[in-house]
Each structure stands twice: as C-alpha cells, then as structure tokens.
Amino acid sequence: MAHLTPEEWDAHYASGGRFRSLGGAERRLLAAHAPAPADGRALDVGCGLGELARHLAGCGYRVDAVDRSAVALAEARRADGPGVTYRRLDIERDDLGGLPRSCYDLITVRLVWAFVRDRTRVLHRLRERLRPGGALCVITPVADAVPASRRDIALDEEEIGLLCAGWESAERYDADGLAVLVLRGPSPAPPGSAGKGRPSPHALTGAGVVVTDRAGRVLLGWSVRGVWELPGGKNDPGEDFGAAAVRELEEETSLKADPAGARVLAILMDSVDGMPRLTAAVRVTDFTGEPVVTEPRLVRRWEWHEVSDLPVLGRPLFTPSAHVLDTVWPGLLPGLPPVHRYPVADG
Missing domain, CATH: 3.40.50.150 (Vaccinia Virus protein VP39)
Known part of the structure; x- marks a missing residue:
C-alpha cells in the first residue's frame, strides 16, 4: 500500500x-x-x-x-x-x-x-x-x-x-x-561520512613510475616473471598514488625522490583475471642514488633503456607498465591491449 x-x-x-x-x-x-x-x-x-x-x-x-x-x-x-x-x-x-x-x-x-x-x-x-x-x-x-x-x-x-x-x-x-x-x-547534524563495513576485495590499485636519468633514458627492471617492468606497486591504505610511487621506487631500486615532485599523469583502468585494475601513471625526473636490486625475489636487475629501444626490447613489457609508458610517450608502443585512460589535469 x-x-x-x-x-x-x-x-x-x-x-x-x-x-x-x-x-x-x-x-x-x-x-x-x-x-x-x-x-x-x-x-x-x-x-x-x-x-x-x-x-x-x-x-x-x-x-x-x-x-x-x-x-x-x-x-x-x-x-x-x-x-x-x-x-x-x-x-x-x-x-x-x-x-x-x-x-x-x-x-x-x-x-x-x-x-x-x-x-x-x-x-x-x-x-x-x-x-x-x-x-x-x-x-x-x-x-x-x-x-x-x-x-x-x-x-x-x-x-x-x-x-x-x-x-x-x-x-x-x-x-x-x-x-x-x-x-x-x-538541530541538523553537520555532514559526515562513514563506511558500510569491510568491503570484499574488488580491484587492484597501484602506481607505475616512469623514471628518466639526465640522458632521458628510462629505468626498467627485468622481472623474475620474464617481463620488463617499471618500478611501482600497490598502494598502502590511505596512501595517494604519488606517495605510493615514491615509496615503491625506493623500496625496489633504492632511488630516493620527493613525493612533491612525483606527477600523476593519468589513471589507467583495465582488468586482470576478471578483476578491475587501476594504475596511476607517475612521472619522476628528480631523484638521488643509483638503482640497486633490493628485492631479488621479484627483480633480477635494473637497466636504463633508450626510449627509442622500447618497441624492440625482444621481451614483453608488463602490461600496466606498457600502458604507463604509452601515457608518457603516446603511440610509442603499438598493439597494446585495451585500456581506459583518464588524464589528470595537474599532471
């Protein structure tokens, strides 16, 4: 009724x-x-x-x-x-x-x-x-x-x-x-926010970091999984993409950068094994140190690559890394899998 x-x-x-x-x-x-x-x-x-x-x-x-x-x-x-x-x-x-x-x-x-x-x-x-x-x-x-x-x-x-x-x-x-x-x-209460309980896992979120040296070469790691990949990884709870990128960069390579100088260029969305995957394309140009393998269980070595060599590496790129590279250098890597790209204005 x-x-x-x-x-x-x-x-x-x-x-x-x-x-x-x-x-x-x-x-x-x-x-x-x-x-x-x-x-x-x-x-x-x-x-x-x-x-x-x-x-x-x-x-x-x-x-x-x-x-x-x-x-x-x-x-x-x-x-x-x-x-x-x-x-x-x-x-x-x-x-x-x-x-x-x-x-x-x-x-x-x-x-x-x-x-x-x-x-x-x-x-x-x-x-x-x-x-x-x-x-x-x-x-x-x-x-x-x-x-x-x-x-x-x-x-x-x-x-x-x-x-x-x-x-x-x-x-x-x-x-x-x-x-x-x-x-x-x-006496209306001021606006607030609240959760709805612990959510079930739904998506992967993380950042891929494009780091270039003074010669413009880009840093890639040869993964134990048989792919080339950028530094990066998943966000910690409460961590923004720029901070996650800088933290992962130091943890994986020992390179140190200021989070304030990490520029988020775009948010990329694709899927893996039926799960949505969000990757922030982050650009870092100012850092200190030399790349060192700090997590050998994940990466065998880090190398600086000429950008022009990326289309002919001879071994595949990790898909999110490829999408991030294609954000910085559009059209450089043809034939990539589909991705939704949302440019960030400040980037």
Missing part, C-alpha cells in the same frame, strides 16, 4: 477505505505535549478525512489540513467544523510555498509517514515550517506491532531513529500500540 499515487489514494477512499480512528490515548498525549498556544497554528499533513484536524481545531488551533487525495478532502469538507481550512497538496511533489502560512506551532503527521518515499527531504522542509518552540508530532504504527503483511504501513526502529535524529528534543510515547513522536528544536 505504501507510495500510492494520488489516483490510487482517491480509489482507496472512494471504495470506503479508512484509517484507524483517533484514540483517547492520542488525544491525551496531544493535550499534554502539544497544547495550543494563543493564536496557535497547526498543519495536519495527510489529513485524510479530517478527524485529527477537527480535533486540533477543537483544542484551540487554527488548522491547515492538507492531503493529496481530492476524494478524501471532499468528504472532510462535508464534515467540516470551524477552524479548519482544507487544501489539496502533495507534500512530496508540490511546492510548500502553496501553504497558507509560512510557519506553524504544531505540525502533525498521523499514520502516513510510512507512505512518504523521500522522507529525509520532506522532513527538512517540514522543519523549516516550525515556529521557534514548535513541535513536529508523528504518530505511526510500529513494525514489530503489526502483522508481517502490514509492515509497509509501519516504521521499524531504524526508521524511527532516522526520524528522531537532528532534534534538540525527541520524545516517544505509546498510544495503544502506536508510537507518538514529539520532536522539537531542529
């Missing part, structure tokens, strides 16, 4: 559909926690047939009652009482500037919050309509208290927690199995 269109709501009311009548416990809680101030104004959202709106008017409020169903509003007007103005308005889709007043002492949302799809956005717009000291009162079935087949009309504890977040005061009461939430003092 949740997220019905206005036409479906019209059909619901036209066929005799009704909601639970306003109970004595709800009336007592409203009187205790949201009494009408002098010249009090109330907005009843999703008023349906107008029972709550007429009750609030009887308690001293002047009430604007809104609903998206023309059929429900027509029946509500037939039972009209003093102090209530009815208006057709879709709280999710219509401009709230169409409300008769800019702010209210009390906003009520009874039995309909579960039917609102964009709850966070609507909640922010309703907060903006509260006068200082005003209250938003949401009355809702609770998921644990309704049959499984009716969970779509109720809120679970997580949704209630979301609704109550960002208020100076959030009080919860029970009204014969309904949760009555009285929310005061909008």
Whole structure:
C-alpha cells in the first residue's frame, strides 16, 4: 500500500477505505505535549478525512489540513467544523510555498509517514515550517506491532531513529500500540561520512613510475616473471598514488625522490583475471642514488633503456607498465591491449 499515487489514494477512499480512528490515548498525549498556544497554528499533513484536524481545531488551533487525495478532502469538507481550512497538496511533489502560512506551532503527521518515499527531504522542509518552540508530532504504527503483511504501513526502529535524529528534543510515547513522536528544536547534524563495513576485495590499485636519468633514458627492471617492468606497486591504505610511487621506487631500486615532485599523469583502468585494475601513471625526473636490486625475489636487475629501444626490447613489457609508458610517450608502443585512460589535469 505504501507510495500510492494520488489516483490510487482517491480509489482507496472512494471504495470506503479508512484509517484507524483517533484514540483517547492520542488525544491525551496531544493535550499534554502539544497544547495550543494563543493564536496557535497547526498543519495536519495527510489529513485524510479530517478527524485529527477537527480535533486540533477543537483544542484551540487554527488548522491547515492538507492531503493529496481530492476524494478524501471532499468528504472532510462535508464534515467540516470551524477552524479548519482544507487544501489539496502533495507534500512530496508540490511546492510548500502553496501553504497558507509560512510557519506553524504544531505540525502533525498521523499514520502516513510510512507512505512518504523521500522522507529525509520532506522532513527538512517540514522543519523549516516550525515556529521557534514548535513541535513536529508523528504518530505511526510500529513494525514489530503489526502483522508481517502490514509492515509497509509501519516504521521499524531504524526508521524511527532516522526520524528522531537532528532534534534538540525527541520524545516517544505509546498510544495503544502506536508510537507518538514529539520532536522539537531542529538541530541538523553537520555532514559526515562513514563506511558500510569491510568491503570484499574488488580491484587492484597501484602506481607505475616512469623514471628518466639526465640522458632521458628510462629505468626498467627485468622481472623474475620474464617481463620488463617499471618500478611501482600497490598502494598502502590511505596512501595517494604519488606517495605510493615514491615509496615503491625506493623500496625496489633504492632511488630516493620527493613525493612533491612525483606527477600523476593519468589513471589507467583495465582488468586482470576478471578483476578491475587501476594504475596511476607517475612521472619522476628528480631523484638521488643509483638503482640497486633490493628485492631479488621479484627483480633480477635494473637497466636504463633508450626510449627509442622500447618497441624492440625482444621481451614483453608488463602490461600496466606498457600502458604507463604509452601515457608518457603516446603511440610509442603499438598493439597494446585495451585500456581506459583518464588524464589528470595537474599532471
């Protein structure tokens, strides 16, 4: 039943559909926690047939009652009482500037919050309509208290927690199995970020480093895997590509470079064994030291190569290294496997 269109709501009311009548416990809680101030104004959202709106008017409020169903509003007007103005308005889709007043002492949302799809956005717009000291009162079935087949009309504890977040005061009461939430003092929390738990491994990320000496020759290592490759490797957690490139360069060759001088030229994306692989093409021209084999289990030797010799090495290049070299010297290495290349402006 949740997220019905206005036409479906019209059909619901036209066929005799009704909601639970306003109970004595709800009336007592409203009187205790949201009494009408002098010249009090109330907005009843999703008023349906107008029972709550007429009750609030009887308690001293002047009430604007809104609903998206023309059929429900027509029946509500037939039972009209003093102090209530009815208006057709879709709280999710219509401009709230169409409300008769800019702010209210009390906003009520009874039995309909579960039917609102964009709850966070609507909640922010309703907060903006509260006068200082005003209250938003949401009355809702609770998921644990309704049959499984009716969970779509109720809120679970997580949704209630979301609704109550960002208020100076959030009080919860029970009204014969309904949760009555009285929310005061909008106090939205500053934006933050959070994870969703430990992710499953999805991709490889790392950097390939193009290092050239003063003669313009590029450094390659002859790998124990039978390929030529650039210095480089995977990022450590929290490490950016430039820092990873400089760290791997020193760990693999003993050459030292300043991370501030490592330029990320592009991000390359291909795949290996069905796994996405991201490689940063990093350029380093300023370094100290001489290349030394520090990890013989991985690389047998390091050599400086003329760039013009790269297409005729006689042995293959490691694919990510080839893509990085092709980023620095486009078109030098024909026939490479496909790769997605995303140039970095600063590079």
